[in-house]
Amino acid sequence: MTEDQTVQNMLMQQIENDCFVDLSETIDLPPVAISFGEHQYTTKQGTFTAPTAIGTYGNFSFVQAPPKTMKTFFISMLTSVFLSPTGQNRFGGKLRGHRDNKCVIHLDTEQGKFHAQRVFRRAIDMNDDADVGCYHTFGLRSVGYKTRIEFMEYIMAKTVEEGNEVGLVVVDGIADLVSDVNDLEQSNSCVQKIMELSSKYNCHIITVIHSNFGSDKPTGHLGSLLEKKCETQIALEKNTVNEGWITVSCKRSRGYSFDTFSFKVNEIGYPVMVDDLYDPLADIPHKREKVEPVKENKWRQLSI
Numbered sequence: 001m002t003e004d005q006t007v008q009n010m011l012m013q014q015i016e017n018d019c020f021v022d023l024s025e026t027i028d029l030p031p032v033a034i035s036f037g038e039h040q041y042t043t044k045q046g047t048f049t050a051p052t053a054i055g056t057y058g059n060f061s062f063v064q065a066p067p068k069t070m071k072t073f074f075i076s077m078l079t080s081v082f083l084s085p086t087g088q089n090r091f092g093g094k095l096r097g098h099r100d101n102k103c104v105i106h107l108d109t110e111q112g113k114f115h116a117q118r119v120f121r122r123a124i125d126m127n128d129d130a131d132v133g134c135y136h137t138f139g140l141r142s143v144g145y146k147t148r149i150e151f152m153e154y155i156m157a158k159t160v161e162e163g164n165e166v167g168l169v170v171v172d173g174i175a176d177l178v179s180d181v182n183d184l185e186q187s188n189s190c191v192q193k194i195m196e197l198s199s200k201y202n203c204h205i206i207t208v209i210h211s212n213f214g215s216d217k218p219t220g221h222l223g224s225l226l227e228k229k230c231e232t233q234i235a236l237e238k239n240t241v242n243e244g245w246i247t248v249s250c251k252r253s254r255g256y257s258f259d260t261f262s263f264k265v266n267e268i269g270y271p272v273m274v275d276d277l278y279d280p281l282a283d284i285p286h287k288r289e290k291v292e293p294v295k296e297n298k299w300r301q302l303s304i
Contacts, residue, residue: 093273102167181220
């Protein structure tokens with residue numbers, strides 16, 4: 001056997017050991033990183049209540065939306081809830097973070113330092129407790145697309161080397177990790193790296209991508225690959241009933257889908273959860289009279 005064959009054989013043995021799935025082993029559900037509400041599920045052992053995951057540790061999710069649908073504000077809300085020492089805050093409604101003292105890494109690929117800092121600060125300012133612990137923030141606008149993903153891998157490894165665990169990694173947005181969202185090879189490499197890192201560090205990675213113009217599909221080959229490989233695909237759209245509200249829905253999930261909800265940006269520039277049990281009949285004039293009695297209870301802004 002040649003030296004190259006020996007190295008290849010050792011690699012295959014390592015993969016065999018790392019990737020073997022023992023059917024006799026009891027594997028627990030992956031721990032939840034961010035959730036919205038709860039649900040019940042039934043097994044042979046009985047009926048249980050569990051948090052409804054937006055994302056679990058060891059997986060990745062992505063947010064897709066048309067332009068001007070407050071994607072970054074939504075990311076601020078998720079990050080703020082996750083950073084909160086109690087796992088929730090007065091802006092996030094039923095959103096819960098399950099952090100367990102893990103670190104957050106927040107990467108902005110588009111904005112300059114002033115605007116990036118404003119986004120990062122918002123996640124802190126939305127918490128009553130300003131001490132949010134391990135929160136690493138970076139604006140990567142000036143860095144090339146190849147180096148951005150290399151830096152993400154570097155800072156995750158460095159965080160662990162410093163004795164911390166990585167809990168949540170936010171990448172706003174993933175299209176800036178490739179030169180062309182329609183380049184199949186680059187897109188596949190990018191998504192594969194996201195999958196690899198989320199598994200290696202047992203963290204949740206959440207990223208953002210635009211929707212195609214006039215479509216509900218995420219942009220390019222990159223968006224198509226994200227759809228196929230993600231744990232949760234989160235869609236944002238303008239609420240058709242309440243001006244200024246953004247509706248958040250679970251387009252796809254490998255687990256139990258979270259309920260649709262809405263948020264808006266309040267008068268001081270913070271995203272805040274609002275109740276939204278949207279009834280499409282409310283948009284039809286001759287049906288409005290039938291739904292009017294319950295509308296008053298459906299659309300109530302939560303106190304902030």
